[in-house]
Amino acid sequence: MKEIDITKNELVPKHTILNDSEKEELMNRYKIALRQLPRIKMNDSVVESLGGKIGDVVKIVRKSPVVGESVYYRVVIRG
Amino acid sequence: MKVDKIEFGIVSSEMIKNISAAKITKTELYDHEGYPIEGGLMDPRLGVIDPGVRCRTCGGTVGECHGHFGYLELTRPIIHVHYSKIIFALLKIFCRKCSRILVEEKNMEAVKSKRLGFKEIVTLSKKKCPHCNTEVKKLKFIKPYTFVEGADTLNAVQVRERFEKILIEDLKIVGLSTRPEWLILTLLPIPPVTVRPSITLETGERSEDDLTHKLVDIVRINDRLKENIDLGAPDFIIEDLWELLQYHISTYFDNELSGVPPARHRSGRILKTLSQRLKTKEGRFRGNLAGKRVNFSARTVISPDPMIQIDDVGVPETIAKELTIPARVNEKNMEELKKTVLNGSDIWPGANYVIRPDGRRKKISELNKEEISNEIVPGYIVERHLKNDDIVLFNRQPSLHRMSLMGHRVKVMPFKTFRLNLSTTTPYNADFDGDEMNLHVPQTEEARVEIENLTMVPKNIRSPRFSGPIIGAIRDHITGIYVLTKGERKFSRKEFTQLVRSVDKDVELPDKESLTGKEIFSLFLPKDLSMEFKSNSGELVVIERGKLVKGVIDKASVGSETGKLLDKVEKFYGSEFAKKFIYNVTRLAIAVLTTAGFSVSISDQDLTDKARRDIKEIIEKIRKEVDDTNEQFEKGELKVLVGRTPKESLDHTVKTILRNGLNETQKVLEKEIKDNFTLDMVKSGARGSLVNIVQTAAMVGQEMVMGERIEKGYYQRTFPHFKPGTISLEATGFVSRGFKDGITPFEFFFDAINSRESLMDKSLKTRHSGYMERRLVGALQDLKVEYDGTVRDSANRIVQFLPGDDGMDPSKVQRGGINVGEIANRLFKS
Numbered sequence: 001m002k003e004i005d006i007t008k009n010e011l012v013p014k015h016t017i018l019n020d021s022e023k024e025e026l027m028n029r030y031k032i033a034l035r036q037l038p039r040i041k042m043n044d045s046v047v048e049s050l051g052g053k054i055g056d057v058v059k060i061v062r063k064s065p066v067v068g069e070s071v072y073y074r075v076v077i078r079g
Numbered sequence: 080m081k082v083d084k085i086e087f088g089i090v091s092s093e094m095i096k097n098i099s100a101a102k103i104t105k106t107e108l109y110d111h112e113g114y115p116i117e118g119g120l121m122d123p124r125l126g127v128i129d130p131g132v133r134c135r136t137c138g139g140t141v142g143e144c145h146g147h148f149g150y151l152e153l154t155r156p157i158i159h160v161h162y163s164k165i166i167f168a169l170l171k172i173f174c175r176k177c178s179r180i181l182v183e184e185k186n187m188e189a190v191k192s193k194r195l196g197f198k199e200i201v202t203l204s205k206k207k208c209p210h211c212n213t214e215v216k217k218l219k220f221i222k223p224y225t226f227v228e229g230a231d232t233l234n235a236v237q238v239r240e241r242f243e244k245i246l247i248e249d250l251k252i253v254g255l256s257t258r259p260e261w262l263i264l265t266l267l268p269i270p271p272v273t274v275r276p277s278i279t280l281e282t283g284e285r286s287e288d289d290l291t292h293k294l295v296d297i298v299r300i301n302d303r304l305k306e307n308i309d310l311g312a313p314d315f316i317i318e319d320l321w322e323l324l325q326y327h328i329s330t331y332f333d334n335e336l337s338g339v340p341p342a343r344h345r346s347g348r349i350l351k352t353l354s355q356r357l358k359t360k361e362g363r364f365r366g367n368l369a370g371k372r373v374n375f376s377a378r379t380v381i382s383p384d385p386m387i388q389i390d391d392v393g394v395p396e397t398i399a400k401e402l403t404i405p406a407r408v409n410e411k412n413m414e415e416l417k418k419t420v421l422n423g424s425d426i427w428p429g430a431n432y433v434i435r436p437d438g439r440r441k442k443i444s445e446l447n448k449e450e451i452s453n454e455i456v457p458g459y460i461v462e463r464h465l466k467n468d469d470i471v472l473f474n475r476q477p478s479l480h481r482m483s484l485m486g487h488r489v490k491v492m493p494f495k496t497f498r499l500n501l502s503t504t505t506p507y508n509a510d511f512d513g514d515e516m517n518l519h520v521p522q523t524e525e526a527r528v529e530i531e532n533l534t535m536v537p538k539n540i541r542s543p544r545f546s547g548p549i550i551g552a553i554r555d556h557i558t559g560i561y562v563l564t565k566g567e568r569k570f571s572r573k574e575f576t577q578l579v580r581s582v583d584k585d586v587e588l589p590d591k592e593s594l595t596g597k598e599i600f601s602l603f604l605p606k607d608l609s610m611e612f613k614s615n616s617g618e619l620v621v622i623e624r625g626k627l628v629k630g631v632i633d634k635a636s637v638g639s640e641t642g643k644l645l646d647k648v649e650k651f652y653g654s655e656f657a658k659k660f661i662y663n664v665t666r667l668a669i670a671v672l673t674t675a676g677f678s679v680s681i682s683d684q685d686l687t688d689k690a691r692r693d694i695k696e697i698i699e700k701i702r703k704e705v706d707d708t709n710e711q712f713e714k715g716e717l718k719v720l721v722g723r724t725p726k727e728s729l730d731h732t733v734k735t736i737l738r739n740g741l742n743e744t745q746k747v748l749e750k751e752i753k754d755n756f757t758l759d760m761v762k763s764g765a766r767g768s769l770v771n772i773v774q775t776a777a778m779v780g781q782e783m784v785m786g787e788r789i790e791k792g793y794y795q796r797t798f799p800h801f802k803p804g805t806i807s808l809e810a811t812g813f814v815s816r817g818f819k820d821g822i823t824p825f826e827f828f829f830d831a832i833n834s835r836e837s838l839m840d841k842s843l844k845t846r847h848s849g850y851m852e853r854r855l856v857g858a859l860q861d862l863k864v865e866y867d868g869t870v871r872d873s874a875n876r877i878v879q880f881l882p883g884d885d886g887m888d889p890s891k892v893q894r895g896g897i898n899v900g901e902i903a904n905r906l907f908k909s
Contacts, residue, residue, distance in 0.1 A: 029867060036876045079510040 013062040041079030100147035144269025156235040178244035209760040384498035390536035392487035393498025403462040434460040475507040482506035488529035537654035543890035549640035559668025561763035615764040634764025659859040683757035684776040690751035702739040779814035
């Protein structure tokens with residue numbers, strides 16, 4: 001069967017894994033610990049394809065009919 | 080100190096003994112002089128309930144001492160009813176001889192790692208004990224508290240013995256952190272008297288709490304059991320008494336056990352025991368902890384008052400004299416407050432209490448009002464009556480909105496109902512058929528300021544639900560303003576002065592002999608307002624520099640939930656101006672209707688001969704078309720639609736024919752019915768629709784149940800008067816007459832079927848959506864927007880990075896965002 005790159009699908013919003021400095025900047029911006037972020041499971045198809053590990057923060061840029069682009073951050077958890 | 084862990088478990092007998100202040104041994108409550116007996120159930124060491132007495136254990140008075148537990152030594156162990164299920168599960172898992180877990184060593188890993196529930200462990204258990212090879216006997220649990228093993232009943236002593244032998248390692252495997260033998264009671268904790276206070280009646284008689292009654296029963300039977308055992312009574316007597324004690328203790332915990340007759344009071348009333356105090360809506364949790372009764376509130380029937388402002392609330396004088404506001408005395412208000420105190424509590428505006436600087440509260444009575452009035456100096460607090468222009472919260476349940484609770488200004492009035500401006504009924508969803516509403520009086524400056532700045536009616540004109548005005552003209556307001564602005568009707572100087580002055584005495588009147596309705600309305604528009612929009616009936620409305628040039632004012636311009644003009648006025652001139660504008664428009668509309676007159680009649684729906692002929696033709700045409708279709712269907716010649724059975728195709732075709740017929744009728748009526756009052760209401764959007772007119776004047780049309788023509792009832796037909804299998808129009812719920820002409824008995828029945836369905840649907844739908852709302856609120860209630868703009872839950876976890884993904888308040892923005900360009904243009908122009 002043909003491998004499909006799901007990140008290319010127009011319905012899949014853009015996911016990127018933050019590097020350490022970006023992650024720290026985010027934590028400082030909201031003055032939070034990792035556990036206070038919304039979660040995403042490690043077995044989430046997009047996270048799998050990005051190779052996300054537990055504790056990584058994924059930045060998700062979604063297209064929204066209301067505001068154009070909305071940005072979300074999620075921490076990768078076991079699952 | 081930081082709490083980092085809370086563990087719930089079961090109290091052991093020792094713990095009960097340790098927390099206890101008294102051992103209960105005696106069955107009597109009081110001695111012959113009426114003092115509580117030491118060792119009785121009202122033991123003075125268990126706390127105080129009478130004022131003036133000090134606690135024997137802690138020395139506190141009524142408010143200070145919360146009471147202390149005592150204990151009763153049970154002669155024989157008793158099974159706690161609410162634990163009987165767990166006890167049964169444990170009995171099944173552990174060996175009856177050696178009390179080891181009945182799981183083999185090789186299955187142990189699975190049990191340990193997966194944290195299996197009792198049920199799964201039972202399935203893994205062996206028929207024979209893997210440790211001592213004892214055969215496992217069949218266990219039966221007879222609700223509520225009997226266990227049978229094989230043929231023998233297990234009593235509490237036997238169960239307890241088994242549980243005592245269970246090893247801690249085995250308990251850990253099961254996931255139990257307390258000793259299982261504690262599930263069986265050997266000591267009964269006796270709750271403090273403060274939990275079950277006795278009441279002294281006027282006759283001097285004491286009346287005990289239900290719990291005390293129940294406890295007396297328990298102590299009495301416990302004593303009898305002990306005596307009988309000591310006397311060496313025969314086994315069956317002891318067994319019976321033991322069973323009786325088990326019954327009493329079980330009903331003491333829960334008096335609604337299935338299969339157990341509830342314990343009754345001497346009068347035959349069912350006793351309210353521990354479980355009954357906690358359970359249900361009125362119980363401790365839902366009734367006293369999750370929701371509480373509040374002070375400084377009032378509730379009564381509401382009635383309309385079109386003369387008060389939209390943010391006013393009329394408060395009956397009797398209520399105003401009961402609700403108070405604490406006013407701190409200072410030099411500026413001292414004289415005024417002294418006067419209110421002098422008025423006393425019976426004359427409005429008076430005061431009910433004063434609080435002296437030392438914190439002592441003093442009730443103002445006829446006798447001491449002069450004295451108190453004279454001693455008042457700055458620093459005193461006077462609890463004065465509610466006055467005009469005080470700020471209060473007003474609410475109608477169900478509170479589905481934030482607009483269900485808004486700030487109002489008080490207007491004290493005679494009679495006994497709350498008065499409400501009609502425009503304000505929309506956000507509360509109120510009417511005056513007996514609705515009641517609640518009023519709350521804020522007690523601090525902070526609370527008042529918060530209400531004024533956040534929740535006052537003008538601030539809630541724009542609803543966050545659809546970013547438009549939710550408060551506006553309704554019903555007669557719309558009819559009135561429509562009648563005024565329709566056409567070019569002239570009003571003489573006398574007439575228009577009368578109209579305008581009854582609304583507002585400050586509006587400048589133009590120096591003209593007559594004004595048109597449009598010109599009168601324009602007097603209340605802001606002088607620099609220009610806009611264009613479509614009216615309710617689709618015509619163009621033009622406003623140029625504060626003048627209504629073209630079109631009529633109706634629901635589409637000033638109506639609640641729809642008003643485009645209101646929307647613009649609120650946005651450009653602010654909520655306070657909008658409040659006055661709504662008030663002026665509605666008052667003007669009412670003035671027009673009262674002077675010009677407005678009445679509807681059945682004759683409004685009289686049809687011309689031509690209309691009658693046309694409608695008759697249409698009905699005949701429908702009949703013929705449907706008959707043809709039916710014939711085709713019976714012959715099997717009807718074209719079957721894709722994805723439908725022949726029957727469905729028939730229904731679909733017939734429905735289409737009927738729908739088109741009804742539309743044609745509507746068109747005929749639109750053309751033929753002359754201008755009249757009923758039509759004015761329909762066209763302005765005040766009430767009613769063309770469908771209503773068609774149904775009364777021409778024909779009701781097809782009655783539908785669950786979206787289909789009516790078919791059920793009798794075998795293959797709707798009524799016994801039809802032949803089985805009839806599919807003619809008359810037999811399937813088509814009503815070809817209007818209500819005014821009268822409908823046939825068959826038609827009447829079909830209409831009743833349809834009406835009943837809509838009635839049921841409505842009531843079921845509200846119930847369903849009410850429960851959905853309750854669950855949603857439960858899930859979202861502790862979400863909060865933090866100062867950094869994130870939405871977080873109670874554990875400070877981020878739920879949204881921007882509220883609603885755009886961070887905008889829908890009650891403050893134009894639908895679809897903010898038009899920056901327009902704002903910039905406006906700013907540069909000025």
